[in-house]
Amino acid sequence: MSKPIKSYKDLPLAPITYEDTREAFKTGSWRTFKPLVDNSKCKKCWICWKFCPDMSIRILDDGSGIEFDYDHCKGCGICATECPAKCITMVTED
């Protein structure tokens, strides 16, 4: 936040966030189901990465598979449904 908002006088003109929304809001806490990946079965097609609506899948630097951004993944399960190799499973959040 660039300055504390105490009254309407401190607000920006339009309803915007002052910074990248991803930094301000960790939406991962909304999750009920959590995706887990078995990278040994991953075919590197990156379909999960393309389909993720929250940009919460990151391709590993060495290209050996993927990892999840659990700060923002809401556990929708699209990745697990779309994965042709069935290497993503959804488990109940502890």
Next chain:
Amino acid sequence: MAKKLINGNYAAAYGAKLARAEVIAAYPITPQTAIVEQVADFVASGEMKARYVCVESEHSAMAACIAAASAGARTFTATSSQGLLLMHELLHWATGARTPVVMVNVNRAVAPPWSVWADQTDSIAQRDTGWMQFYSESTQEELDTVIMSYKISESPDIMLPSFTTEDAFFLSHTYEPVEIPAQELVDGFLPPFRPEIRLDVDKPRGFGSLSMPHQWYMELRYLIAEAMDRSRKRILEVEKEWKELTGRSYGGLLDEYRTEDADVVLVNAGTAASTIREVIDKLRKEGKKVGLARIRSFRPFPTEEIRALGKHVHTIGVMDRSYTFGDGGAFFTEVKGALYSMKDRPAVKGYVVGVGGRDITMKTVEKLYDNLFKIKSGGLDSEKEWIDLKRPEVA
């Protein structure tokens, strides 16, 4: 400066061209189509440097204009009747997002039954969207108001969308000699649109985010209310500046004609005002002190101007070319509302006229002035009346 013989629709298109609108998103609808056709011609011929987006509906047209304005482009669209109603959801969005989209609405009756003729129900139904609404009387006024609208809407302390209106056919299709201002004149008057907040890939921000009840929704609405209140002064400033450049102005929020010593006054918005002026000149020759107050800006409402009028005119008739079922004409109820806080309130009667394009003739207007003189001497005969309605007793 060149004069051209053009109609209201072409005048609106010239306004958008001279204002250098950069993104146009539009969907055709009678009687507006000629506006967006003419703008398309300007873009195709290279006279206008703009991106023209053909969309599948008016809802999409407004969505595209909001998006383009969010990215910092000056936008233009035009619509009418059912098309304006389809835009309704996004009209609210344009206001909340503080995107100063400028539009022209041709006032056309709402179906069913189908009618393409003049009626102001379509724009009156957008009263609570937070758009400024300007009602034009002449072709020249339409062109000038489109250009002025950009300057008013884009003022950094306003940043609200606005539309001007043309009564269907009476203004949209009637040809009048119109002075087309020089491009350099308009460029000097209207600077490029450079909004403080815009979509920027190098500076990502969340737009249109959620606000919880304890957070800032109410405060953001208050900011819109303040901006709309400020726009009253801005409208007058911009019109003054336009007058200095062109010699033309249109009376601010409430355009008054021969009201200074008037016994009775008609309040009206739109093209019927021209007919009323003719009647006034005629009746004045007969010694009858009659006047006109034309609502040029419905939002913001000319509250103070109406009160100033009510101080010296004690019998007022308000004409509505629309009707709010279960209440009365919108101009009628709002004029009454503005006058209520006065100590000595004038008598106010509502006239429902010209609905669905029924002609408002000089005879119609004379009948209204006759009625107002009777009210002046004998008091209100009724709160409101549908004029030139085919009633069983006169059929």
